[in-house]
Amino acid sequence: MKKKIIVLFISSIALITFVWMANQFIHVDAIPDKPFQSNLSKNHESDDPTIPQTSKNKKVSGTSSVSEGKPISFAQFIGYSSKFGPLPKSLQGTNVDGELLLDVNGNLIISNGLRNLFEYFLSAKNEEPLDIILGRIREYIHKQIPDQPARDAIAILDSYISYKKKLEEIESPEGLQGEDLGTLEAIKDALARRMLLRRQMMSSEVVNAFFGDEETYDQFNLQLIEIKQNSVLTHEAKESEILELEKMLPESIQHIRQEERERINREQIIDEMRKNGKSEQDIYEFRKQEMGEEAAKRWQKLEQDRKIWDNKVDSYMKIRNEITSDPNMTSQEQKLAIERLRFESFDESEIKRIEVEERIRLENNLNSQNKPTDKQKKETTE
Numbered sequence: 001m002k003k004k005i006i007v008l009f010i011s012s013i014a015l016i017t018f019v020w021m022a023n024q025f026i027h028v029d030a031i032p033d034k035p036f037q038s039n040l041s042k043n044h045e046s047d048d049p050t051i052p053q054t055s056k057n058k059k060v061s062g063t064s065s066v067s068e069g070k071p072i073s074f075a076q077f078i079g080y081s082s083k084f085g086p087l088p089k090s091l092q093g094t095n096v097d098g099e100l101l102l103d104v105n106g107n108l109i110i111s112n113g114l115r116n117l118f119e120y121f122l123s124a125k126n127e128e129p130l131d132i133i134l135g136r137i138r139e140y141i142h143k144q145i146p147d148q149p150a151r152d153a154i155a156i157l158d159s160y161i162s163y164k165k166k167l168e169e170i171e172s173p174e175g176l177q178g179e180d181l182g183t184l185e186a187i188k189d190a191l192a193r194r195m196l197l198r199r200q201m202m203s204s205e206v207v208n209a210f211f212g213d214e215e216t217y218d219q220f221n222l223q224l225i226e227i228k229q230n231s232v233l234t235h236e237a238k239e240s241e242i243l244e245l246e247k248m249l250p251e252s253i254q255h256i257r258q259e260e261r262e263r264i265n266r267e268q269i270i271d272e273m274r275k276n277g278k279s280e281q282d283i284y285e286f287r288k289q290e291m292g293e294e295a296a297k298r299w300q301k302l303e304q305d306r307k308i309w310d311n312k313v314d315s316y317m318k319i320r321n322e323i324t325s326d327p328n329m330t331s332q333e334q335k336l337a338i339e340r341l342r343f344e345s346f347d348e349s350e351i352k353r354i355e356v357e358e359r360i361r362l363e364n365n366l367n368s369q370n371k372p373t374d375k376q377k378k379e380t381t382e
Helices: 002-026 112-122 130-144 147-170 184-201 204-229 235-248 251-275 280-291 293-324 331-345 348-370 374-381
Strands: none
Touching: 112 130, 112 147, 112 204, 130 147, 147 184, 147 204, 184 204, 204 235, 235 251, 251 280, 280 293, 293 331, 293 348, 331 348
């Protein structure tokens, strides 16, 4: 009897330990309606490239539903092996983007995450045929959610692909012949055609979920261009209309635009302060008041580093000009001397940066030399 109790006790401990380890290693929050193979070895890396590996920087999708209607996400699509073979190279080692959401009744929730799921696989369109990609998407959907919402998701996929194919036709170079694509009216017409096509090929619910924010931002940008091009409005009137127009944007984008506007205003004030002879300490105090001490310190350090860099580049460009102006050196000798000067003046981390800076300064210098003087402009006019 005692032996049986001991065996039962050990078995219970073993079962509890196994369940705990499974939770730690698998991290699956919900069980899909269809079984799939899994590997519980923590130290084993699969040789199958079709298994998306975990990544700290990638959001994982594939969701089911719970009684409260809140989506539960799979932490990993474990042990999945596709009948279409290994994933394209660009997708290997990544987690599936997007999401499949179900409500409390098991119905598919149409969201922009569904479009992201489609686009995750479609991003490999240059690596494998479209029919293989669509097969992968359908297979993935069927493995993640029950049959009915899976069929609904695949029907949306088919309408989305039909839309994208038709869009390519009407926006191809042949389909746009004779249009002046640089005008505001041409842009408006193109967007209107695109919006109409979406509603012809997909339901309004899908269009709103997939393209709602995008269409709102398109309309915002068109009206923004109209305001900025309006020669009748004063600068103050334009700013007022732009502020009113921004209210149609999502709050997150409104916040970003507001921060950018404040940054531009701050820099304009600082430029005026420097023109009026204010010290760098005065500018630091201004930034501290406007942005806080930490941000002010970061800006001060950034400007100090920039000043050191500019002085370093000025010294380099001065010696470089002396080399290129030396009549006793051949062009090859000048080239070698400049290369040597560059590697003596800058460390490895600065080489790419100086190459860009050097090109910009030489182009600016050339443009200033070719720019006609006021006297030349007058002579040309006469």
